[in-house]
Amino acid sequence: MGTVKSKHPPSTMIDLAKAGELAKQLRVDSIRASTSAGSGHPTSSMSAADILAVLVARHLRYNWDQPHDDFNDHLIFSKGHASPLLYSIYKAVGVVDDKELMTGYRRFGCRLQGHPTPILPWVDVATGSLGQGLPDGVGVALAGKYLDKLPYRVWVLCGDSEMAEGAIWEALDKASHYQLSNLIAIVDINRLGQRGATELGWDIEAYAHRVEAFGARAVNIDGHDLEQIDQALASAGNGGGSKPTVILARTVKGSGFSEVEDREDWHGKPFPADMAARAVAELGGERNLVVRGPMPPSSGNPSASKERSTLKLPTYKIGDKVATRKAYGHALTALGASHPRVVALDGEVSNSTYADEFAKAYPDRYFEMYIAEQQLVASAVGLAARHYVPFVSTFAAFLTRAYDFIRMAAISQVDIRLVGSHGGVEIGADGPSQMGLEDLAMMRAVQGSTVLYPSDATSTAFLVAAMADRSGVNYMRTTRGAYRVLYNHAQTFPVGGSKTLRSTPNDSVTLIGAGVTVYECIAAADRLAQDGIQARVIDLYSIKPVDAAAVSAAANTTQGRLVLVEDHHPEGGLGSTVIEALVSARVPSLQIAHLSVRELPGSGTTSELLGAAGIDAQHIESAARGLLGLR
């Protein structure tokens, strides 16, 4: 281990009496901040104040002046509504001043938002949608144990209400499966949710049974007894052997202010000024302690040293039939060879998504998440927070299971890559439950997202590589079946671009598809050509951002006549993005036929289902003729 390089001298261990003072300060400041803002959750902060005071003063190993030091522990507030407590801690360690706390909390343009987001350098992931901080913490802990191989611990403060979220149990299941003894969840069991009592109240034994059954070590404490807290944190911080630790702390909501302690109807409400004054008085008045707890055992950024080598993407022969999901596996594996920070995760379908090729080549950088899509995405969020480059795969349909996590990933401003296979009715016999038909709409609506839907293996490989270097939430849809390679490896596929596959100066109609419908558009164009009708064909592999210039130029050339074809519901996908781009570009006299999956599909062959949905070559041809008045 290296030496401690902090500007601050290593603190002498703060004693429990001082930690107790700190706890009072955290309560006072939580009250003051929320009352000043006129909103926030003081009582939910007060229940956890003793625990956090002891944690920050005596156990959290953190160099507050170097929040991006790889050796720092991680502190995640899964109960993000306890933000007054978190921000009061930031004041107590001297990184936020009292003025900011009193004038910047929950205010416009300020960084102390209602729920924590990573615009603060000490925050790893955005929380506020309950049940996500612990799953995200599993991702950070996976990085710590298996990739960084650093001694940091991941401390996650959970609320008791959020223990009803299935995602919490996905997280504990994976934490025990991966033996994440570097993960410590602290459950603030104050017995009261937003509208009344929680399901389990103060039945700590019931929580303990569940936690232990899921493979974690349970430690039951009185969350207001500093000695018990201290012992539990010390024990947890030393690692739970091969197990994660869950500290089950019996607490009192609003603890420290007798008027609200253990009372219903005080969730999420700041105290009026007079009440706040009484509360502060009862807690012994304002304090301005500045405390620093233990420093990490070392410092620096050793995990940043991994260098990339030249990427050699797979190449394909034009005309060969290769499924894009397979090309994903090839390209991901190639990327793995060149980019040591690339990691892959899958939800127990890696032999369908072809993530298994990466898993075989780089087992140390592959994390099997089994059938738990929420944790699948959350793990990627946590890994991305540790600067890894995660690629997540499952069926496109099943990414809907993780939409809240995907939405929150955008708020966390992490860079993740999601790949949904088996898009659309194209999959055939398995039927609608397995068909991704909402995924493009869902992913487009995510703030700052990128949405890709390549048709062939060459473009897939290129775009997989491009995704590695993109920020935000990046989504690629892949297709089940094997289709002709359309492009040679010298071609490029910039995000936001498109490929024009058929084009003459005399084109009278434009056919736009993506993925499997590109082939149907080509076939339709060939049929139309037999009658002397020239159709422009565009492969719109980039759904967001969209190639507005190409589609506008095509629309102008073909007198506004376009057939838009997608293996997706009519709302929010390819059709929407093209129509919006054309209207935005003020292309005149639009005559658009939008072919998409409007009825509930069933089982069948690919061609039967494409036909039934009206998105096959025959329907495209017919729609094109209709636009030309030839029907």
Add this chain to the structure above:
Amino acid sequence: MGTVKSKHPPSTMIDLAKAGELAKQLRVDSIRASTSAGSGHPTSSMSAADILAVLVARHLRYNWDQPHDDFNDHLIFSKGHASPLLYSIYKAVGVVDDKELMTGYRRFGCRLQGHPTPILPWVDVATGSLGQGLPDGVGVALAGKYLDKLPYRVWVLCGDSEMAEGAIWEALDKASHYQLSNLIAIVDINRLGQRGATELGWDIEAYAHRVEAFGARAVNIDGHDLEQIDQALASAGNGGGSKPTVILARTVKGSGFSEVEDREDWHGKPFPADMAARAVAELGGERNLVVRGPMPPSSGNPSASKERSTLKLPTYKIGDKVATRKAYGHALTALGASHPRVVALDGEVSNSTYADEFAKAYPDRYFEMYIAEQQLVASAVGLAARHYVPFVSTFAAFLTRAYDFIRMAAISQVDIRLVGSHGGVEIGADGPSQMGLEDLAMMRAVQGSTVLYPSDATSTAFLVAAMADRSGVNYMRTTRGAYRVLYNHAQTFPVGGSKTLRSTPNDSVTLIGAGVTVYECIAAADRLAQDGIQARVIDLYSIKPVDAAAVSAAANTTQGRLVLVEDHHPEGGLGSTVIEALVSARVPSLQIAHLSVRELPGSGTTSELLGAAGIDAQHIESAARGLLGLR
């Protein structure tokens, strides 16, 4: 209890030897059906064949000729990929013939789809997205115990892989909370998932600990020992006291065919014809047993007798400030008085969504789901399958947690109503984690959905009532803040309609909003009017279906100039639906300004955040002037 009215005489109890023969037939038919289809999951069917044979022959109380009899037990295949087994059961009880099984499985236009859907009269809910059948079953069991008050049992066959889904644990948590002793989960623990071993393998004890910790009774059996199966089913069928029962059955994947038993790489693969022949031979050849198990204790549809009375919706005074979320609570409560099948569910935020008003008035028809949005929606699906009229509420943002369940609800073809409060940046200080900004896109993309976004209390109340009688997935977005009542109670708000709030023959620009942005459009129109600019204002309360006629007429009147304003990300919401409608109607010369939430918002006041997103009156006015060349 009434008398048994089946055309079939009550069967004498089928003995275990015959059940064993039936199990072989189910295996043989599962193999034959999947091989004939060239796709499907024979090995996942074979592991559960013994259990299902004993269940159907001796315990499931079901009148196969009257699938809609209220007294029937319910049989849900949460492991929907075991559809060959389910359909082989249908053959064995004589409701599907061998020809249909051999020529209709997984074929186009046929009802024996790849995964079960309710186009079959014996199927309650669509499955195939793992981890959903048990949560749906909780909804059916809630109906049985608390609403129907009928003695039927809900038997759910689960796979072991899906036990990794958090939703399973949300389901068991709620099943024990609501003491659903009428719910029996049978877990087919064949140790093998799609791509290899499951997390817990055959560690039945680990499963038992989890199940018991979540408050269920665990019964461990050898899933191929007919005596053990029989005793476990008998015991479970008698009810677990106040607990649900989970039968943990150790089984062998591919059981009955030595070439594949307990082998990896045989998931989801039909046997080639020669293998199938060997398998059928090993199982003793084809059989055509027709068996009927026990009948329900009575028959009929007593739960259908509840009659509706006249609905008296709340009324509001124009100009009063009332939040639409509050109007939802009022209207839902009024609906509860008139419509005895209306039930309400909420995810521990009923004092924010105002579902608590219904809960206070009709506690017997309110189900608190705590913070478990997947189970929240699944319960509604199960209740709808029992012909109740569920209204589900939580924050719009948190409905993203249940998107897979919402998608599957559409495939289940159930009629449910979802109400998402706190839409958009309008909510203010809580910040982006609590802001629904993807919900309109997400809900529009659901097959057959309806999406409503009323601006005022009167229209909200009207539309809540309308939702009660609509089919499919119906979504309403409500707003946090209180805004002026715009309409009197004599007005109507048909789904698919809109309200034109400002209109003259000389309108030069159209402003379209919904929800909170309607008020911003009105304010902008007032400002423009001061300069003599007449703006048409449309309240587009129905996002899907959209009032294409009104928006087209407005666009034509105002020379194609429209400002579309939404408190939502730019993709897939109000803007998309209007633009698509206008292009579809071929309105010429469109000049559209689309104002929406494009950047990541933070905390702030409503007016600060509407301003920052560029969706307030000032930005609307400016956009309108821009369209008119007056900027």
